[in-house]
Amino acid sequence: MINIAVLGYGTVGSGVVEVINTNQKHINKRAGKEINVKYVLDLREFPGDPVEKILVHDYSTILNDDDVKVVVEVMGGVEPANTFVRQALEKGKSVCTSNKELVAKHGAELLEIAKKNNVNFLFEASVGGGIPIIRPINQSLTVDHIDEISGILNGTTNYILTKMADEGLAFDTVLKQAQEMGYAERNPEADVCGYDACRKIAILTSLVYGKQVDYEDIYTEGITEITERDFVYAKAMNTSIKLLGRSINIDGTVYAMVAPFVIGADHCLIGVNGVYNGILLHGDMLDNVMFYGRGAGKLPTASAVVSDVVDAVKHRHTNIMTIWSKEKKVLGDINEFACGYFVRVKGAVSKDELEKVFGEVELVTVEDITDETAFLIKSMKEADFNEKIKSFELVNRIRTSLN
Amino acid sequence: MINIAVLGYGTVGSGVVEVINTNQKHINKRAGKEINVKYVLDLREFPGDPVEKILVHDYSTILNDDDVKVVVEVMGGVEPANTFVRQALEKGKSVCTSNKELVAKHGAELLEIAKKNNVNFLFEASVGGGIPIIRPINQSLTVDHIDEISGILNGTTNYILTKMADEGLAFDTVLKQAQEMGYAERNPEADVCGYDACRKIAILTSLVYGKQVDYEDIYTEGITEITERDFVYAKAMNTSIKLLGRSINIDGTVYAMVAPFVIGADHCLIGVNGVYNGILLHGDMLDNVMFYGRGAGKLPTASAVVSDVVDAVKHRHTNIMTIWSKEKKVLGDINEFACGYFVRVKGAVSKDELEKVFGEVELVTVEDITDETAFLIKSMKEADFNEKIKSFELVNRIRTSLN
Numbered sequence: 001m002i003n004i005a006v007l008g009y010g011t012v013g014s015g016v017v018e019v020i021n022t023n024q025k026h027i028n029k030r031a032g033k034e035i036n037v038k039y040v041l042d043l044r045e046f047p048g049d050p051v052e053k054i055l056v057h058d059y060s061t062i063l064n065d066d067d068v069k070v071v072v073e074v075m076g077g078v079e080p081a082n083t084f085v086r087q088a089l090e091k092g093k094s095v096c097t098s099n100k101e102l103v104a105k106h107g108a109e110l111l112e113i114a115k116k117n118n119v120n121f122l123f124e125a126s127v128g129g130g131i132p133i134i135r136p137i138n139q140s141l142t143v144d145h146i147d148e149i150s151g152i153l154n155g156t157t158n159y160i161l162t163k164m165a166d167e168g169l170a171f172d173t174v175l176k177q178a179q180e181m182g183y184a185e186r187n188p189e190a191d192v193c194g195y196d197a198c199r200k201i202a203i204l205t206s207l208v209y210g211k212q213v214d215y216e217d218i219y220t221e222g223i224t225e226i227t228e229r230d231f232v233y234a235k236a237m238n239t240s241i242k243l244l245g246r247s248i249n250i251d252g253t254v255y256a257m258v259a260p261f262v263i264g265a266d267h268c269l270i271g272v273n274g275v276y277n278g279i280l281l282h283g284d285m286l287d288n289v290m291f292y293g294r295g296a297g298k299l300p301t302a303s304a305v306v307s308d309v310v311d312a313v314k315h316r317h318t319n320i321m322t323i324w325s326k327e328k329k330v331l332g333d334i335n336e337f338a339c340g341y342f343v344r345v346k347g348a349v350s351k352d353e354l355e356k357v358f359g360e361v362e363l364v365t366v367e368d369i370t371d372e373t374a375f376l377i378k379s380m381k382e383a384d385f386n387e388k389i390k391s392f393e394l395v396n397r398i399r400t401s402l403n
Numbered sequence: 404m405i406n407i408a409v410l411g412y413g414t415v416g417s418g419v420v421e422v423i424n425t426n427q428k429h430i431n432k433r434a435g436k437e438i439n440v441k442y443v444l445d446l447r448e449f450p451g452d453p454v455e456k457i458l459v460h461d462y463s464t465i466l467n468d469d470d471v472k473v474v475v476e477v478m479g480g481v482e483p484a485n486t487f488v489r490q491a492l493e494k495g496k497s498v499c500t501s502n503k504e505l506v507a508k509h510g511a512e513l514l515e516i517a518k519k520n521n522v523n524f525l526f527e528a529s530v531g532g533g534i535p536i537i538r539p540i541n542q543s544l545t546v547d548h549i550d551e552i553s554g555i556l557n558g559t560t561n562y563i564l565t566k567m568a569d570e571g572l573a574f575d576t577v578l579k580q581a582q583e584m585g586y587a588e589r590n591p592e593a594d595v596c597g598y599d600a601c602r603k604i605a606i607l608t609s610l611v612y613g614k615q616v617d618y619e620d621i622y623t624e625g626i627t628e629i630t631e632r633d634f635v636y637a638k639a640m641n642t643s644i645k646l647l648g649r650s651i652n653i654d655g656t657v658y659a660m661v662a663p664f665v666i667g668a669d670h671c672l673i674g675v676n677g678v679y680n681g682i683l684l685h686g687d688m689l690d691n692v693m694f695y696g697r698g699a700g701k702l703p704t705a706s707a708v709v710s711d712v713v714d715a716v717k718h719r720h721t722n723i724m725t726i727w728s729k730e731k732k733v734l735g736d737i738n739e740f741a742c743g744y745f746v747r748v749k750g751a752v753s754k755d756e757l758e759k760v761f762g763e764v765e766l767v768t769v770e771d772i773t774d775e776t777a778f779l780i781k782s783m784k785e786a787d788f789n790e791k792i793k794s795f796e797l798v799n800r801i802r803t804s805l806n
Contacts, residue, residue, distance in 0.1 A: 027546055132544065311542065
């Protein structure tokens with residue numbers, strides 16, 4: 001029997017206990033050992049909940065119990081999670097976490113501590129919820145140079161954008177609905193401003209390059225500026241608008257960003273709608289590979305956490321090699337990154353006038369819209385675009401990834 | 404340094420050598436050791452090819468060289484592959500293979516021999532080409548009861564069906580084009596009759612249930628009966644027609660089949676077009692998860708094979724637990740399997756007449772088609788359908804999976 005402790009009895013924590021209880025026999029078979037939840041740590045009380053009997057309020061009870069071999073950290077936030085995880089690893093306990101802030105910030109260090117102590121630090125659930133993505137990158141996509149990651153990494157914003165696309169509603173209206181339905185937090189900033197997706201693309205990029213990508217270095221733009229009218233154009237172009245976390249290697253320089261993109265009808269991620277996530281990777285040998293599933297939610301996320309527990313149990317005395325050093329990966333300057341743009345400027349501007357400034361453009365026209373001019377630019381560096389657009393009155397611009 | 408040998412210098416075998424040579428540094432870093440191709444086995448000569456110097460014609464050279472730690476079997480077919488693989492495992496060499504016939508037929512036995520000899524038998528490339536699917540099922544989806552697998556598992560048939568859908572062409576016309584372009588074999592039976600997909604769904608189902616699913620037990624229907632007219636209706640219904648390998652657990656009975664299905668616009672696999680493959684799994688905790696990528700092709704398949712080599716090198720002295728026993732998994736009788744149907748019968752038949760026999764149906768009408776009647780049945784057991792349809796002159800019927 002292997003005893004584990006769960007830190008935090010919130011949505012994911014209670015999911016972890018539920019998943020282990022529900023699929024006990026199956027999980028034990030896969031792990032090769034019986035898994036037993038010995039403690040749940042939470043500051044709150046849960047009177048009447050079956051977990052009451054194993055609830056502790058003091059982390060040292062868990063830390064000092066040598067019977068606890070695996071610690072599940074699902075509290076979220078950097079502290080005290082970081083201290084707790086560090087201590088557990090140093091005590092020779094493996095740690096499984098869903099905590100993207102912690103992993104993005106301290107992943108490399110915690111992996112190093114785990115290795116030193118011949119245990120494991122696993123974080124499958126930190127990106128893409130229930131979608132297997134960390135383990136596939138780490139163990140399956142070991143052959144290719146991955147030169148692109150493009151992911152719909154945040155279910156809340158994808159739900160909002162899908163609703164806006166399907167129902168022609170305004171951002172504020174859909175956000176309010178999403179909050180009422182529990183799909184968005186009361187303070188939605190982390191989602192709608194792209195901060196959540198930013199942590200996740202930082203983790204994926206770090207794993208792909210084996211170096212530390214600091215999320216503070218990643219250009220991040222949210223979806224708050226996307227309007228109903230943008231979707232009117234998007235529909236007319238047979239495209240959609242998605243918030244993507246991307247990192248792209250161009251001739252050895254890696255550009256990373258979170259931003260809304262207009263994506264084309266043939267793009268791999270076009271069918272990823274609602275709360276679903278999708279992560280596309282491009283390798284030099286594999287070409288495109290895509291992973292799709294529920295990027296959040298109690299049971300899918302808990303399932304991913306417990307799959308890490310199974311792995312930790314199977315690898316009790318061997319460190320699973322994960323290449324992610326503390327060495328900083330320097331990212332390219334976003335101003336130097338060239339991509340396509342969908343642009344709206346005020347007033348009626350002729351194609352000629354636009355092309356004098358931007359070179360070749362393609363006009364996008366929609367019946368009944370006459371107070372502005374919309375067009376596509378195939379490819380231009382960010383800095384050049386920002387300079388050239390000064391000749392016009394910008395309404396909105398969204399990057400494009402049409403193929 | 405770890406020496407490996409490649410059995411078979413065909414498309415995949417030459418791809419394996421190419422992938423190892425091209426991404427050498429990267430692969431060695433991921434493996435933690437330098438990987439060296441010491442031998443290539445093939446009956447043919449390859450004058451002028453760099454492989455000439457390491458080419459051998461006699462397998463015993465490889466088998467008796469204790470320096471060879473990993474054998475890559477990419478010859479295809481059951482024999483002599485089976486004998487060679489068995490001998491290698493018994494000599495303490497790990498084996499990585501892309502050979503779906505071998506894995507479907509002897510997977511359970513070969514895993515047992517590998518375990519006994521504390522080496523590994525790995526077969527990521529046997530299903531879905533470059534798509535990571537075997538390792539995710541084996542190592543990531545360890546928590547869920549997987550109750551459905553639905554996969555577009557054969558690129559050739561998917562290419563043909565996509566072309567038929569997009570261009571309104573007949574099966575024979577597209578098959579001929581596909582043969583000319585090298586997307587279909589001159590003898591296309593294994594693909595178009597569903598035999599290839601059948602091996603693959605047998606492997607996936609065996610892994611999900613941990614028991615031997617004999618492919619001979621799987622109901623298999625190809626795409627040769629699908630006509631232009633079926634696609635006219637499919638388009639009118641905003642659906643598509645895809646060849647699916649499926650296994651579905653209904654109250655503990657597992658039904659497995661390969662057959663064309665009409666799938667709806669919101670189905671996860673609707674966007675999987677051309678030579679791409681997509682594999683959807685449904686778990687009790689995870690809900691839907693989908694894996695997408697190139698299901699065939701020299702470099703993607705070789706990439707998956709080499710990812711197994713990397714894993715074999717990383718696990719030199721530990722057997723990676725794979726649950727797949729020789730115990731036979733008895734499948735449900737396909738006659739008892741209930742699903743929806745899209746049906747075409749000769750002549751003008753009224754809804755009333757149809758509903759007297761089938762219960763509720765939904766008519767599907769297309770302008771200009773008057774010599775037949777098309778309709779949808781929501782759900783009916785195969786046996787019941789086959790009995791009831793006798794009252795009519797059947798033109799074609801395709802199963803449906805609309806959600």
